[in-house]
Amino acid sequence: MTKIATWNVNSLNVRLEHVIDWVKIHNPDILCLQETKQTNDKFSHEAFDSIGYKSYHNGQKTYNGVAIISNKELQNVGSDIPGFSDPQKRIIHGLYPSRSLGLIHVVSAYVPNGQSLDSEKFKYKVSWLEAFNTWVKSSYGKSDHHILTGDFNIAPRDIDCHDPEAWKGNILVSQIERDLFDAIIDIGFDDSFRVLNKDIQKFSWWDYRMAGFRRNLGMRIDHILTSHSLKENLTTAYIDEDPRKLERPSDHTPVITEFR
């Protein structure tokens, strides 16, 4: 069994203890992190070494930053979308050598937020996702399996939003973003949570404001997309709400998928 998880930690400076505690309890094979908000020299490889994990980080000050924590050494680690020049640190990826499944290409992605549909940041989100799609399409099939994880900042369907009527015309739920998400799926991926939980409404993020978590005003915007090659191997997919209940939590919580 292989367990892979993704978690937007909203600053690893603040959340390192939560992450280490979570890894010790859940023992994932791979944990992908987003929004580390720290430069590579601040990233504590030692903290992960001490619990038996390799760690790979692509970060910057204040914003963005992504990492992969792995119980096996990754091969061919990269930290960009080839051909897409971007000063924002939103990608880290590598090959995970699975004993029984071969090489799994694992991506930890922090997709731009977009701010609002009429903003320059939304144009950046669209062009970023188009470049991401082109890259994923060109690399598809070059490894035995592919897993795209991260904070996609897209709620794929109305069921993934606590109040689709109130959010209509907003970022995270717009048809433009959902079409871009579906275009990635169409390359040959499954939304592993949705495949294994057909009609269940679960969220991975809740606004800090308005007592969002207590009132369950959430969205499912963090995803683990698995290549069709893994579809028959998928066993379990779930969202662990417990870290969101801790003191000083991230506004996101871990999303987990397991496969044989």
Place this chain on the structure above:
DNA sequence: ATGGCGACGCAACGTCGA
């Protein structure tokens, strides 16, 4: 729901996130 939170940089409060 359009805030009301929280992280950050920096030492007051503006910017950003989703």
